[in-house]
Amino acid sequence: MSTVAIVGCGAMGSVYAALMASAGHEVHAVTLWPDHAEAMRTKGLRVEGASGDRTVQLASAGTTTDAIGTCDLVIIATKAFDVEAAARSCVSLIGPETVVQTIQNGLGSPEIAASILDKDKIAVGVVGGFGASMRGPGHVHHNGLEMIRFGALAGLPLRRLQAAAKIWEHSGFKVHLFDDVQRMVWEKLIMNVTFSGTTCVTGLTIGGVMADPNAWQVALGCATEAIAVAEAIGVVLDVGDPIEHIRKLGGKIPDARPSMLLDHSAGRRGEVDAINGSIPRLGKQYGVPTPINETVVAIIKAREAGFAA
Template sequence: MRINQVGIVGAGALGLLLGERLVKTLGPEGVQFIADESRCRRYEQTGFQVNGQALRIPCVSAPRGKYLDLILFAVKSYDLPSALELIRPFVGPETILMSLLNGISSEEIIGEALGAEKVLYTVGQGMDATRVGQTLNYTVPGFWRLGEADGTESERLQAVVALYDQAGIAFEVCPDIRYQLWSKLMLNTGVNQTLAVLGGSYRVIHENQNDSRRIMRQAMEEVRKLAALEGVTIPEAEIDVWFRIVDSLGPDQQPSMLQDVEAGRQTEVELFAGTIRRLGARHGVATPINDWFYEEILKKSPPHSEGFGSRGLTD
């Protein structure tokens, strides 16, 4: 199995971050954004800038011929249902589907819609990419963890490994990918929401402004305790690992949730605090920090649909 044709749905920070590397490797004939016609026209007219360099990737609203080998979901959680319908014509029997979304639910939702056998798990960490308008800037590209749900090294996993190697995308193959998803959820629940509520760049965490490090740690502890009740044991030392990673990020960069708050957009609070609140209710565990995050972030952003965040967590 070899990956020659890649589709990316979503041209946010992560879509552009990977698109930049992939188009340099596969060329414009091997990478395409997938979007509706009006969005494609806008992408084609304006293009993008990544760290001051022009980036142009073709955009299509209908297949250009054969099915794609790999499709990356780089949308926000609330756009996932429409993204699933948009990419259906591009999905063939051998297409690999990978979600770059935060949280622990998107892979299940994609699998239910398009086939669980097509879904390969991935989670990114350590990047500080910030998109403003059509411009993306980053100082740390981060790296990706890849894995099958059952921990095996399949042919399709090896195909993605070969592509990432060729493109110079840093990665690690993880047989415990479910653990990695929970660990990343723990980070996002802590740092993204702390800064969304307190405001400011990563410098706020670096300098412990407004007691931010204590708040972030308490939020992450709530996730860690619930993960154990869901069968995933995360050692306390993992929190300190994430603090070291956050401390290495560009001090003037901001997480995407704060960018969404400042732009008046919907946020992914349902994926983070919403998920933890629902799991807390299921297990009878109090989640006071995430309750506070949830209420404060909803005050700052438009109303949210609970459909995505509640999938698989309310049974």
């Protein structure tokens, strides 16, 4: 069995933690939410949904990485804007054979982690189709159990990438390793860009956005701009018709409420800069108009300005 630290053990991180612990791995959870950490320590971590209904005991659960020690796999599952702090907190967890896997929405997180940690230890992770949400401290639900995709950021040896993949596979996850990490990231990004901002501004679920002609018009515009930017950059999306691909994946989790919507509903800052905001930034560089994403970002940021600090 392997030793795993999940730094940023929120909704998605808790799904990873529960399944890995169920498979017998030594799992340490780190979260910024003291009540979540306390519940996991005292009552166990309950995860229900597509993977079943289980309550597991973790090796540890807390708000810092203190006293965890060296791990085989470190998963940084924080929000994109917390990656820098998370990476700094992971230094004590990393040994010669450790793989550090960044799993965030949007663009830029692996590069932020690599500015602090050895880039040759970093794997870039992409997940989607889980629809995970917190039901309360120590309790998480998820709507799906789709594939985990990851690849090396720079010089991570294949044998160590494969060793990390085996931890996931042994825990019941489907895994696909990618050589073309940029394509992998963008194939997830177009999905996020389509639904994250649109659900956030409308309050609808993914299925609700797809069913409402007005909401879908906005979502489709966001997607079309993202696909155009990807083409301008030279990213080759291997998904067939990208819009049909988005429709198909969205149709699998119609009840899902993306994390940006969940954060917004709770009065918390979301990841709009890393997701929809990445499209206008790159669009300006490559001469691609992105007015719909720009508008969605502006609306969300205007609303967030009223949130408590």
